[in-house]
Amino acid sequence: MKRLWKYFLLTCMSVLFISACTSTKDSTPETKTEKVRIAEVTRSLFYAPQYVAISKGFFKEEGLDIELTTTPGGDKTMTTLLSNGADIALVGSETSIYVSLQDANNPILNFAQLTQNDGTFLVSREKINNFTWDQLKGKDYLGQRKGGMPQMVGEYVLKNRNIDPQKDVNLIQNVDFANIASAFASGTGDFVQLFEPTASIFEKEGKGYIVAAFGKESGALPYTTFMAKESFLKDKKDIAEKFTRALYKGQQWVDAHSPEEIADVVVDYFKETPKDIMINVIKRYKEQHAYATNPLLEKEEWNRLIDVMKTAGQLKEDISYEKLVHTEFANNVIKK
Template sequence: MLDRRHAFQVGLATLGLLLIAAPLDAFAQAKPPVKVRYTEVVRSILYAPAYVAIANGYFKDAGLDVAMMTAQGGDKTVAALLSNSADIALIGPETSIYVQNGDSPTKIPIFCGLTVTDGFMLIGREKVDKFDWQQLKGKQILALRPGSTPDLFLEAALRQNGIDPFKDVKLVNNVAIPARVGSWLAGQNQYAIFMDPDAAQLEMDGKGYVLASIGQTVGPADYTTFMATDKYIRANPDVIQSWTNAIYQAQKWTEAAQPQEIAKTIEQFFPGISPQALVAGAERYRKLKMWKTTPAIDPKAIERFQDILVQGNVLDPAKRVKFQDLVLSEFATKAR
């Protein structure tokens, strides 16, 4: 009888502990994720770690419910931030610099890095054994919007190889991003710049040949970064830190993964692109070391970036922005 009473008392005690613990656990599980409206400038394998953060659940584990859209242009991406139709954007640092020097009371600081340099490839219509930049003289090059990061980096690469981008070649800047591949396939222009997977797909289809890497030519310059409005960052520092943490996890995974594994993980974001092109693009970007391994922004790279803007006559040397006014480093420093 005593044993039965003891067992009954132990059972009640255990049940009490479960009833106490259960509501706490249920509360933790019921805590809703924070919705984040995320806009990327374009779709490219260059941004693979961002897709990995979605596909592998790093954002979800960080308590973020991410809704992604593709703006198809830097101007559209920054407009989304300033109009409050996006919370976080992936875009070139030039936009943050332009806004910092502009009249808008709202600024868009950078808080997390993603890519080391430009991911565009110079494509030609004919395969050559040894490419010489001088071969471009007198030719047309399908570029992007004037003043955009890809256009400015292309101009910098041309200058570094003794070519005046305004006198020696014709940069074609009036083709919208979604129409660029179609324009090339229609036979327009002798050369073009494309990112992967477009560059890899064109090569596989025999419609173009990679001649040079723009980013490798220009060097490190923190080409693409995450930013948000200063107002959003002040109101949501935990979200910004969680985002940076998730990206850091994705960067570490991407650094360790094989190109085939990267391609398989991100293929859902590239419908209609062959798996072989995804693998080729991932292999190329890994070989060129295009992906940052931490979210930290390098001050020297930002200085190099502003050098390119000055050379491109889109930034007055007197209006160079100080690193501390452009980049909020604390989130990358605390990333885990």
């Protein structure tokens, strides 16, 4: 009887021990996932490292759940950020300068660079075998939004080629950013400045022909960066650094892999774009070093941006690199 009682007690203790261990394991809180809302200025293969970082799970590895929204045009993207419709904006650095000129109490800071030169291409309605920039003179030129990065870089390049965009060409700027491609396809303009993959699709369909790359002409500058309110970067410092680390992984992955491999990873973001077009576009961007290989925005690039804006007549005084560029997170993830 004593032996049976001892056996019963041991069995009960074992059950209690196992239950306690199971209870402790089950009650362990799961890793918290933080949602981060991104507003991107357009959907383009120009932003391949971002889509790679999402698709490869680099943001998830950092505990971040990315909610990506496309808000066509720099003005709409910045409005979305300022009105708290997004935590982070992917847009041209010039937008942060425009906000700072309004004496914003909560300035918009550039904290991670994605692209390091212009991603647009000059497309001609007619096929030109030996294009020279002076062939633009006297032609209808369908440009981008006044004060936006594509238009300012376009004017910067034209002036460097001794072409006055206000006098030597018939500059058309009354078309909304989202409708520029369709306007050209409908017959507006002899030349147009387009992003990829639209430029290559037009070429394949015979609607236009790529004759020059603005990125090769302009030099390195912070064409597209991730930016956020100063308050967000202070209050959500941990999230901002995790975000930058995930982006860096995406940039390194793109730098190390072929256009074919990259296209396979980002295909879900461009379901209507033929695979051969995607590969060709990515190859073109890689060859002109459009993709930044790390998130650090360099001072020399910032100074070129200031020069571009001054040349376009959109900026009268310098805006210091230290005022609007936050390098802490980029430096940290690169070092680690």
